[in-house]
Amino acid sequence: IISKDLPQAFQLLREMNESVQQVTQLVDNMLARVKRGEISTDKGLSFLEMKYHMLLSYLINLTYVVLRKCSGKMIEGDPAIGKSLNRLVEIRTVLEKMRPIDHKLKHQIDKLVKTAATGPTGGSDPTHFRAHPENMISKVDDSEESESDGEDDKADNKQDKMKKGVYVPPKLAAVHYDGDESWLEKQQRALERARKRALGSSVMQELQEEYFDRPSEVSHRDVAKATLAQQHRHKEEYEESYFTRLPTTKQEHHRGRKITTLGTLGDELTRFGDFRALEGG
Structure with missing residues (x-):
């Protein structure tokens, strides 16, 4: 089995070596541009900076564990391997907990990246059409008001918006379609x-x-x-x-x-x- 796997293993090692060389060249070029001042790293998102540092630490610890495994030595009971594994579990847990925040910042990150690549965008840019969290604040007053007063307020607000030319979409609720049911089936369901x-x-x-x-x-x-x-x-x-x-x-x-x-x-x-x-x- 080992003799059959050797050609595939050598092929994977050659591909890894080529990929590592390409990544090394890209990183060296980027570092040179940063040192020359062509790329500014100031005023960035601290969230992304922390995420990249954690990903880099994850790759370093993972590479160390793979290196020890490939060396043919026992890794069980090794304190250095134990620390690396604990660090891998910790980073993996933090990265999973960061996913909701990463999802919330996706719009802002995409907008900044597009602005940096193509320059300022116009008013028709789709990234401008985003949600307004301030509109999600509850408008319910803590005072004791009746439901009729609330309905009157909604009607007044709707009329004011219609006067100002603001489109007010109709509030439609999902209703079960029973057009294909017979009269007997409807009676049985009601019963x-x-x-x-x-x-x-x-x-x-x-x-x-x-x-x-x-x-x-x-x-x-x-x-x-x-x-x-x-x-x-x-x-x-x-x-x-x-x-x-x-x-x-x-x-x-x-x-x-x-x-x-x-x-x-x-x-x-x-x-x-x-x-x-x-x-x-």
């Missing part, structure tokens, strides 16, 4: 939804706990509060993963106020649900 609502009601859950032999579950949180807590948890995980702050919509603001008040208590006590969907089952 299934009604059956699920009836089975999930608080009265039905109490009857199941009373007459079934399974152990009852004791919880100090209702379904609405548990759902709200789960939504907050998902939102926090998204913000921590992508280093961004999601705005709080007016619907979320009012939903949280309704759950924390006694407005739903009377509805839970007086509304027992529609159980007609269970008669056929």
Whole structure:
């Protein structure tokens, strides 16, 4: 097996030698241009500078590990190899954590590189059409305002924008297409939804706990509060993963106020649900 792999190994070594020579020549030419002042390295992005230093350190440690492996010596238990491997794992972890920041800076980096290569661009340059993070700030006021006031404000803002000539796109929500379904399929789907609502009601859950032999579950949180807590948890995980702050919509603001008040208590006590969907089952 070794004799069969030798020609391929020698071919790979020759290709690596040629690639190393090309890279060395490019680096020497770039260093010479920097020393002559043809390339300015001032006022650069510190994020890219740190990233390049870490990539260079990663390649140095990786080359050292490969060199020790090719020498035919045992690397197990070698403290120098252990330090290099720990450093490789550390750099790899940091580079993976830097990906969200790198993605956020991609627009700025592409714009600077294009400006440095071709000079200033005009107003029709596609890189100018970018998102405005300042528009994502929540406009919800902390004061106690009703939903009707919020709808009136939205209508007034829309009319003001239309008067100023600003295009306001219509707010269209995705709707399930049921044009291919027959009348019987629609009735069955509606009956299934009604059956699920009836089975999930608080009265039905109490009857199941009373007459079934399974152990009852004791919880100090209702379904609405548990759902709200789960939504907050998902939102926090998204913000921590992508280093961004999601705005709080007016619907979320009012939903949280309704759950924390006694407005739903009377509805839970007086509304027992529609159980007609269970008669056929």
